[in-house]
Each structure stands twice: as structure tokens, then as C-alpha cells.
Amino acid sequence: MGRKILDLTGQKYGRLTVIEEVARKGYTRKWLCRCECGNETIVTQPNLRNGHTTSCGCVQREKTSKSNTADLTGKKFGKLKVVKRLGTAKNRKAVWLCKCECGNTTEVQSDKLLSGETTSCGCARVEAGKAVQQTLHEELTIDGVVVPYLTRKARSDNRSGVKGVSIITLKSGEKRYKAHITIKGKTIHLGTFETLEEAEQARKKAEEVYHKPYINKLKEEKRHDE
Ligand SMILES: [Zn+2]
Ligand SMILES: [Zn+2]
Structure with missing residues (x-):
């Protein structure tokens, strides 16, 4: 061509x-x-x-050496105040000892300070994380039921692979499948079945009855918020 x-x-x-x-x-x-x-x-x-x-690669090297030679002693970056230079990291970046407002000290590389990536010993992030978790939790709770827990997948230690279904082995060696559902801290037994499919069916039906109303109510509340 x-x-x-x-x-x-x-x-x-x-x-x-x-x-x-x-x-x-x-x-x-x-x-x-x-x-x-x-x-x-x-x-x-x-x-x-x-x-x-x-x-x-020389452009990058020049940038690095600029941030390496800058003296940050006494400078403030968020909650951190730079105390002194400790040395150079393996990646050739300058490492600074910083004192956080919370009282902790921490070691931070120059570029993390200059770029604004690191602004505390880690305490700011923990606080922010906690606040987010708290609001999420409140927003997603209907009548005392935390809705995301209802729709969460089966735990990894669940041998049946189906949420709310556990396997029991009879004396004869045969297996049976027990279905249950938990709502407001109470566990309701839905019966024992010969096949996993039957147990799964029972569980699904129970979800419609016990979980659906909460999930729907949350969806509705969200719609009102918008
Ligand atoms: Zn070059
Ligand atoms: Zn701190």
C-alpha cells in the first residue's frame, strides 16, 4: 500500500x-x-x-535538585512546621523533620511538602476520614438500620458463597443448607434445605420482605434531597 x-x-x-x-x-x-x-x-x-x-530526564533532575536545595527550615505547610533537614532519601529527595500541630513529629520529603500533598503527620487525614464515615453512617441509616450492611456481599468466610446461607453437614455426611436473615440485630431462621438453590430462594424472598422496605425508603429520601 x-x-x-x-x-x-x-x-x-x-x-x-x-x-x-x-x-x-x-x-x-x-x-x-x-x-x-x-x-x-x-x-x-x-x-x-x-x-x-x-x-x-535532565528537566526532572533540575526540578528535583531545585526542591532539594531549597531551605525549608522554619516554613509552615498546613499543620506542619519544618524543624530541620535530616538528609536525603534513596530517591535523592531531601527529607525534612517536621513538627505537626498535634504534637507528633514526622519525616517528609521536600516535594511532598512543596506540592501540598503532605500537610500533617497523618492526623488531619484520620480526622477527615472519621467525619466522612460518620456522615455516611447517619445518611444511610433508616429507622436504626444501616442500609449498606443489607446489600453487602457475602463474607469471605462464608462457605456457601451465598449471603445468609450456611452449610451444615449431617451425621450421615449429607449436606444441608440453612438460610437466615438478620434485621435490627435479630436473626430470623428461614429453614433448612436440601439444595443451595432452595436456600438461596428462601433468602431472596426474605430480603424482599425484610430488607427491601429499608432500601426503598433510603432511595426515596435521597430523591427528596436532590
Ligand atoms: Zn538532557
Ligand atoms: Zn498531626
Whole structure:
């Protein structure tokens, strides 16, 4: 076919100038490039063309060294106040000892501080998490029933694989399937069955009776909120 094979030789992508194509393994074409800093590097064609790679890595290294040489002593980042530099992490980033408003001390890498990713010893996140859990819990409770618990999947230690169905083994070695349902802390037994399918059926019917009203009520309340 007349489709021309793309030639990137001589093209510029950021600091990179394409020198030549290199032998590829698999489908992705790769190009040898020279960086403005003098290094040579091999980059895949997609990474060049979508702008993902624009240097041999020197841009990233410069950024890192900038955040590494910055003196953060005494600076505040959220709840953290930087006490002193402790050294350099394995990834070559500066590590700082910080004191949190809650009284804890913690070690944080410079980029995590400068990017705003880390703003406490972890206590802020715990508090936020607790608050979210609390509101979720209140929002999803109908008449004292926490609705998500009703629709939760079977526990991993449930041998039958069906929620509310347990397997019992008779003296004869035969198996039976016992169905039950729990509502408001009370367990209602639905019977013992010869097959898992029958027990599952009984459980499903009971869900309609005991759980559905709560689930529907919650859905309705949500609709009103909107
Ligand atoms: Zn470079
Ligand atoms: Zn803290």
C-alpha cells in the first residue's frame, strides 16, 4: 500500500532532537534522540509524539535538585512546621523533620511538602476520614438500620458463597443448607434445605420482605434531597 512510514529524523520535541530510529522489539517504534544537555536517550515514538518525553530526564533532575536545595527550615505547610533537614532519601529527595500541630513529629520529603500533598503527620487525614464515615453512617441509616450492611456481599468466610446461607453437614455426611436473615440485630431462621438453590430462594424472598422496605425508603429520601 502507499502508506508512508513516518520518519521523525531531525524533528525536535522539547529539548530532544531525533537522530535515528533504533531496532525495535515488538510493535512500538523507538528513536535515538540527542538532548540539549548533551545526553543521548532512546524514546518510544508515542512518548515523543504525545509530548510525554521532552528531555533525557535532565528537566526532572533540575526540578528535583531545585526542591532539594531549597531551605525549608522554619516554613509552615498546613499543620506542619519544618524543624530541620535530616538528609536525603534513596530517591535523592531531601527529607525534612517536621513538627505537626498535634504534637507528633514526622519525616517528609521536600516535594511532598512543596506540592501540598503532605500537610500533617497523618492526623488531619484520620480526622477527615472519621467525619466522612460518620456522615455516611447517619445518611444511610433508616429507622436504626444501616442500609449498606443489607446489600453487602457475602463474607469471605462464608462457605456457601451465598449471603445468609450456611452449610451444615449431617451425621450421615449429607449436606444441608440453612438460610437466615438478620434485621435490627435479630436473626430470623428461614429453614433448612436440601439444595443451595432452595436456600438461596428462601433468602431472596426474605430480603424482599425484610430488607427491601429499608432500601426503598433510603432511595426515596435521597430523591427528596436532590
Ligand atoms: Zn538532557
Ligand atoms: Zn498531626
